[in-house]
Amino acid sequence: MSITGNRRAAPASDGTSGVARRLVAASALMLFLELALIRWLGANVVHLSYFSNFILLGSFLGVGAGFLISRKPWSVWPLTLPLLALLVLGVLTFPVTIERSGSDIIYFTSLKLHGPPAWLVLPILFALTATILAGPAELVGRCFARLDPLTAYRYDIMGSLVGIAVFTLLSVAHAPSLAWGIIAAGTALVLTQPGNRLVAGVAAATIVLVLGVETFTPGTSWSPYYKVTTEEQPNHGPGFLQINVNGVPHQLMAPARWKLDHGERIYQSPYLRLPGNPMNDVLIVGAGSGSDVAIALSQGAAHVDAVDIDPRILAIGAERNIDRPYADPKVVRHTNDGRAFLESTDKRYDLILFALPDSLTLVSGASQIRLESFLFTQEAMASVRRHLKPGGAFAMYNYYREPWLINRLAGTAAAAFSHAPCVDTFGDAQAVISVAVDPARQRCAGRWRPHDATVVAPATDDRPFLYFRGDAFPPFYAVTLIAILLTSLVAVRLLGGPLGQMRPYADLFFLGAAFLLLETKNVATFALLFGTTWLVNALVFAGVLLVVLAAIETTRRVRTPRLPVVFAGIAASLALAWVIRPEWLLPLPYAPRLIAATVLAFLPIFLANVAFAKRFRDAGDSQAALAINLLGTIVGGCLEYASLFTGYNNLLLITGGLYLLAVLLAPKGAWRAA
Incomplete structure (x- = not known):
């Protein structure tokens, strides 16, 4: 026909x-x-x-x-x-x-x-x-x-x-x-x-x-982004909860003291590399179930803006985190995209942390953008720099999977702050990248040296493909x-x-x-x-x-x-x-x-x-x-x-x-x- x-x-x-x-x-x-x-x-x-x-x-x-x-x-x-x-x-x-x-x-x-x-x-x-x-x-x-x-x-x-x-x-x-x-x-x-x-x-x-x-x-619930499942971890003791999203381990909610003393060393490094920070105002992007917020409070933070894009994971932290960080009057929760929060506030901080803000999904079915893509561009890093006080500092940590990604992020931070950051790596590509506005205020274990001769150029707002x-x-x-x-x-x-x-x-x-x-x-x-x-x-x-x-x-x-x-x-x-x-x-x-x-x-x-x-x-x-x-x-x-x-x-x-x-x-x- x-x-x-x-x-x-x-x-x-x-x-x-x-x-x-x-x-x-x-x-x-x-x-x-x-x-x-x-x-x-x-x-x-x-x-x-x-x-x-x-x-x-x-x-x-x-x-x-x-x-x-x-x-x-x-x-x-x-x-x-x-x-x-x-x-x-x-x-x-x-x-x-x-x-x-x-x-x-x-x-x-x-x-x-x-x-x-x-x-x-x-x-x-x-x-x-x-x-x-x-x-x-x-x-x-x-x-x-x-x-x-x-x-x-x-x-x-x-x-x-x-x-x-x-x-x-x-x-x-x-x-x-x-x-x-x-x-x-x-x-x-x-x-x-x-x-x-x-x-x-x-x-x-x-x-x-x-x-x-x-x-x-x-233990099953839904957020606008994920199917969220939670599993108690009785072998570790009270306060341990594994949070999975879309079938993948996403966060381990655990007592702050345990994470500092027995957990992964990425949680300690920002505070070791940036000593003397007054921490009157702290911004944590990727606050999630609250463990990073509890750690910041234990290190003396006077006020914390806790930002996370997923309302369900924030709610789990408020309901079940044994340290009760979100019940602390020093903490204000914000359900928002991290980059959008930065662009919408005039507030300046002593410390900004990007605390494992990795997503497991695309923004929509019609793009290659992940939820955190615009958070790691060179323009975003420049925005972070503008939101820091003269004695302020920034750190980000995660399990980055590949050395070239660590180098890329370190290079992005170096370009924004005009000097090299501290880079601590642990195990199989876990890393902490820490940098102060004033280089004299950071205490690096050693000078950052890229793993490869060529450092991949920073992602940009026009090409926000950090992981490509x-x-x-x-x-x-x-x-x-x-x-x-x-x-x-x-x-x-x-x-x-x-x-x-x-x-x-x-x-x-x-x-x-x-x-x-x-x-x-x-x-x-x-x-x-x-x-x-x-x-x-x-x-x-x-x-x-x-x-x-x-x-x-x-x-x-x-x-x-x-x-x-x-x-x-x-x-x-x-x-x-x-x-x-x-x-x-x-x-x-x-x-x-x-x-x-x-x-x-x-x-x-x-x-x-x-x-x-x-x-x-x-x-x-x-x-x-x-x-x-x-x-x-x-x-x-x-x-x-x-x-x-x-x-x-x-x-x-x-x-x-x-x-x-x-x-x-x-x-x-x-x-x-x-």
């Missing part, structure tokens, strides 16, 4: 409201499932949270495939709940680990690896995610066939907003996976035809039962991305027919790729300007959807300029965003910074979606047109990895190139008609 030959049905009149309600519900389920799978799989397949963008790309493929399937006489929707039940049951019954090793990119890993290799696990999860998402996408596509394209598209975006709003509210409430399962399975059951509800009901009950067992397992050495593109990423692109190409060919028949919508493909790349760049920008918190991330995605909806309504209700004028506006807005660097906005007060960032980020998105809406309005086959556009987002998701070398700002140049391809490939008639 030709894509261009399958014309949409005439718009309904009296039945439009019922179709619209079904479309909104299916679209909400589609986005909710996508977000839930990214979070839940990342929490239960160890180390998958480092590769959640692969699950996102699988979702894009599934959604695009679902739209193509909606033009077929057969359906994939009846498989959605059974496959989801199989996935949930399989993941929790047969736990696996995505093995990560090597020195090209550093991962904070589990100590025990089990299950099949990554090259087998990732394709299975990718395929299952795509097939599951294809079901609700098919329902949305069948609704598209019964409505005017722009009317259907607006209801699709409304449903997506509902999906992201519900998931955000669950994150606010720290809701467990059982709540996600009840909402997803319940909505799917409502959308299932009565004749198919027996099998769907059994699958839904299985999902709820299995997630119920997970939810009520003792930068020698070459990681082979694992290259192989996986090529496999994803080939799989997507085969899926489009099988479901959509000969590729040549899709030529009329080639411009929509590149519009989709450019849109995803632009969205990813905006996630990075807002993470830098306002913090890498889950709330900022959710607001960015919701903001993008609202801007898309505004573009649709503008196109429906107002006579917009012709396509050449709109694309000229896109080019101008991209150029403006490229020239005005995000770091230039950081010194601005919050309100003007938000306004400037919103205009720079969302103006090209608005104009691009006006262009898309104008093209989509006249599409002969709305299902195929949107499918091709969504499949283009897979290419955009793969191109995001170019930021490892280009930086995020130069992604705008690639985005501009994609929009240029869309202009060159747009049918001539579309330019005249629009």
Whole structure:
């Protein structure tokens, strides 16, 4: 069947409201499932949270495939709940680990690896995610066939907003996976035809039962970032609690005295290397369950600002830390991103500590930014220096895994403070890097000498990839991305027919790729300007959807300029965003910074979606047109990895190139008609 030959049905009149309600519900389920799978799989397949963008790309493929399937006489929707039940049951019954090793990119890993290799696990999860998402996408596509394209598209975006709003509210409430399962399975059951509800009901009950067992397992809770599990350590004595996140050991909550006397020596070193510090005002980033705060208090801190991005881990520390550091009136807790806290305060400190602030997840499924990425850039270190008193000092410690990373961080500190720091290493790449504003106030055991002749340059706000050495593109990423692109190409060919028949919508493909790349760049920008918190991330995605909806309504209700004028506006807005660097906005007060960032980020998105809406309005086959556009987002998701070398700002140049391809490939008639 030709894509261009399958014309949409005439718009309904009296039945439009019922179709619209079904479309909104299916679209909400589609986005909710996508977000839930990214979070839940990342929490239960160890180390998958480092590769959640692969699950996102699988979702894009599934959604695009679902739209193509909606033009077929057969359906994939009846498989959605059974496959989801199989996935949930399989993941929790047969736990696996995505093995990560090597020195090209550093991962904070589990100590025990089990299950099949990554090259087998990732394709299975990718395929299952795509097939599951294809079901609700098919329902949305069948609704598209019964409505005017722009009317259907607006209801699709409304449903997506509902999906992201519900998931955000669950994150606010720290809701467990059982709540996600009840909402997803319940909505799917409502959308299932009565004749198919027996099998769907059994699958839904299985999902709820299995997630119920997970939810009520003792010591299990959820934060907006992680699945958190706690284990008492009775062999060590009272006050010892192992905190794991996403299946990986994350923190050992232990009495401060034990950590100083018998624990790892990294906790002692900052105070030994920076003697005489008055410690009237101390900032601890990565305060977590409170052990580092308790140690600072035991060393004489008069006031401590304790900052951690994860509210659940902070709560565990407040509830269960035997030293009760968060009950001390000298301590103030701040649930925030460390870099965002630094940029939002004028306070100056005697001592700033980065206390093991390592994450086990990406900011979102659409970027390579980890929660702490912007905390270790050269601009962040300069901000630390500005927030220190004349006699102040800074220290950071962790198990850094690789000598080159220790050298890189030491070099970053040396550049910010204009003299070499103290560097103490213990065992297998544990290290403490300590530096005072006045070099006479630091007492180093010896002069810092890099392990390698070449010290990797500091990470920057534009390239915040601290753990990427930068020698070459990681082979694992290259192989996986090529496999994803080939799989997507085969899926489009099988479901959509000969590729040549899709030529009329080639411009929509590149519009989709450019849109995803632009969205990813905006996630990075807002993470830098306002913090890498889950709330900022959710607001960015919701903001993008609202801007898309505004573009649709503008196109429906107002006579917009012709396509050449709109694309000229896109080019101008991209150029403006490229020239005005995000770091230039950081010194601005919050309100003007938000306004400037919103205009720079969302103006090209608005104009691009006006262009898309104008093209989509006249599409002969709305299902195929949107499918091709969504499949283009897979290419955009793969191109995001170019930021490892280009930086995020130069992604705008690639985005501009994609929009240029869309202009060159747009049918001539579309330019005249629009």
